[in-house]
Amino acid sequence: MATVTAQDYLNNADWVKRSSAVFHLLDINKNGYVSVDDWLLWIENFKKAAPTVSGSKLEKLHLATLKYTAAAGLTVGVEFNKEQYLQGMAVMCAAEHEKVKRGGSKLAILNEYTSAWYDCIDTDGDGLVSEEEFAVVMKSANFPEPAICQD
Numbered sequence: 001m002a003t004v005t006a007q008d009y010l011n012n013a014d015w016v017k018r019s020s021a022v023f024h025l026l027d028i029n030k031n032g033y034v035s036v037d038d039w040l041l042w043i044e045n046f047k048k049a050a051p052t053v054s055g056s057k058l059e060k061l062h063l064a065t066l067k068y069t070a071a072a073g074l075t076v077g078v079e080f081n082k083e084q085y086l087q088g089m090a091v092m093c094a095a096e097h098e099k100v101k102r103g104g105s106k107l108a109i110l111n112e113y114t115s116a117w118y119d120c121i122d123t124d125g126d127g128l129v130s131e132e133e134f135a136v137v138m139k140s141a142n143f144p145e146p147a148i149c150q151d
Contacts, residue, residue, distance in 0.1 A: 004097045006090035019089055023082050025141050033079035036069045045140035046120065054118050064116040071095070071109045 008016050028038040028045070043065065047058055072088035073082060080088065096110060121133050 004094050004101075006087065009090035009093050010086060019086055020082060021131060025143070028142055030142065032084070033081055034074075034085050035079045036066070036074055037055045038077045039065045039069060042141055045142070049136045049140045050120070050123055050125055054114050057120050061116040061120050065114045068109055068113040119120065
């Protein structure tokens, strides 16, 4: 099996398109840059918008976020433009891919991060994310309500 590199991800138009959409979601203050502070602000906004989420779930999300951003080379207090963000994410994805290829746990960092978010978003604990629960996430990312329904 060939080694998957960060450049392989960056050459994949679908991956770049999806990752760019995530960049815009994460740019909480909409200044064209993301930082670890944006991620943490999103969590704070979510905490206010969904006050029933337990402190332990939010702490798990906070720690998973710090681990995820560190794996992507994002540093607290430093802002990254979209190209820098995509590069960091590509490096992390390639490293995760190689870990799995060598028999490591499946996408450990990404799984930990997305699972922590999911556990917080699914506020009623039914295992599904409802439109209402999704709307809270989007609102906490400072997206206006009409944007929730757009492609």
